[in-house]
Amino acid sequence: MKAAPFAYVRPGTIDDTFAELGRDGAKVLAGGQSLVPVLAMRMGRPSTLVDINAVPELNTLSRSNGSIRVGATVRQRRLQNDDLSALVPLLRLALPWIGHREIRSRGTVCGSIAHADPSAELPAVASCLDATMVLTSARGRREVRASDFFTGAMSTVIEPDELLTEMLFPVAVSGEGFGFGEFARRHGDFALAGVAARVRTVGSATDARITCFGIADHPVTADISAPLRIVLEQVGSSPTESDLRRALAVQADDIAADVVDTGGDAHASAAYRRQLIAGLLSREVSRAYLKSIRSASEVASS
Ligand SMILES: Cc1cc2nc3c(=O)[nH]c(=O)nc-3n(C[C@H](O)[C@H](O)[C@H](O)COP(=O)(O)OP(=O)(O)OC[C@H]3O[C@@H](n4cnc5c(N)ncnc54)[C@H](O)[C@@H]3O)c2cc1C
Incomplete structure (x- = not known):
């Protein structure tokens, strides 16, 4: 299939870009990696593509x-x-x-x-x-x-x-640690499910949030400070990554049940995605926590 007809403009200034975007049916063209396939499948029919790549x-x-x-x-x-x-x-x-x-x-x-x-x-x-x-x-x-x-x-x-x-x-601040993981059938495919994690440790206080993707119609963010604190009480003062992962796995099923909001599709069922999220979040939150501890102690010793 070929794209429906459209006009193409490539303004050289930001003001000209805004003027073009003010026209009915105009659409921004940036890298074209998502828009061009959308046009080729006729899932979109903009009247004009406004190529923004000539605006320094x-x-x-x-x-x-x-x-x-x-x-x-x-x-x-x-x-x-x-x-x-x-x-x-x-x-x-x-x-x-x-x-x-x-x-x-x-x-x-x-x-x-x-x-x-x-x-x-x-x-x-x-x-x-x-x-x-x-x-x-x-x-x-x-x-x-x-x-x-x-x-x-x-x-x-x-x-x-x-x-x-x-x-x-x-920009990350001291005491912050991060984790990121996803599961796709082949490298480079869109994820069936993924987790971004941010943990912050200041003194004895720790807070944590995760954002899960591929599991709802938009990214879903959850504050998981309370379950992480329960885990930290269980594992003692110098836990290893595997101690943390084991302890987090107990909490992870409940968190995954809360965030996964899909009826499933041709690629994976909702239950499978919940399992993926539970596994990914146990691993990535554990890693993020250990990095946050390292970052906090570097500041304390400097
Ligand atoms: C084979 C393949 C595999 C891919 N795999 C992944 C993947 O694993 N993960 C992933 O995240 N992405 C993936 N992508 C998508 C890729 O990352 C795209 O680059 C990205 O989604 C869109 O960026 P773009 O600059 O190409 O935008 P375009 O394709 O130019 O535009 C995309 C949409 O955003 C709008 N838009 C673009 N820029 C702006 C702006 N500045 N302001 C307002 N609207 C704007 C456009 O009008 C259009 O609607 C894949 C693409 C391909 C072709």
Whole structure:
């Protein structure tokens, strides 16, 4: 099948981009890795594709005010290879899981988040970190937190005339540790289920949250501080990863039952996805906790 006819424009300035996006039926073209297949299958029929790749200020990657800022045309592979991504360890853990190197060389970070595939890695990372999306149009600029951004399968609060101009990912602070894991039938496939984990330890206080993906129509975030504290009381002061995983496994089934919200599909049943989430979260939360302890003790000894 071929795409339905469309007009193509490639503005060179941000103002021209907003003017083009204000036209009826216009659609942003970034890396094209999701949009082009959608057009080829005629699942979308935009009147005009607005190619944003010639706007220089959208191609910026920088650090400011406790965040790394990722502009709309920054490729996933550029971020993966840039030293700045080390400041947001969850991004470093998640980016290699996206498709294949060739996909990441074209696909943009913002494009993945705007596309909002429920099985995609970057929306889960943004949700776990409660990252900030900067949405801009000829009408002005607004910031939206990830917790308010994803509204359903492939749907977000972005208005038709708005551009996701940049993502702000918070830089990790001392005492934070992260984990990321997913299960797909082949490397590079979208995940059947995945978990991003963030644990923070300050003194004797620990809090933790996970974001699960591939298991509902959008990433699902849960605060699991209370079950993790129960586990920490059981395992004593210097647990190994396997001690933690064993103890967490007891809590994990209940957490998985809460977050998995799908009737199942041709790829996997809901019960199988619950099993995957339980296994992944036991492992990734254990790893995140141990990293958070290491990070907290490095600060204490420095
Ligand atoms: C074979 C294959 C395997 C893949 N595997 C994975 C995978 O495992 N995990 C994964 O997460 N992804 C995967 N992808 C998708 C890939 O990561 C895409 O790059 C990404 O989803 C979209 O980024 P893009 O820049 O290509 O966006 P495009 O395809 O250009 O756009 C996607 C959608 O987002 C909109 N959009 C793009 N940028 C903006 C913006 N700045 N503001 C507003 N709207 C915007 C477009 O209008 C369009 O609706 C795969 C793709 C392929 C072809």
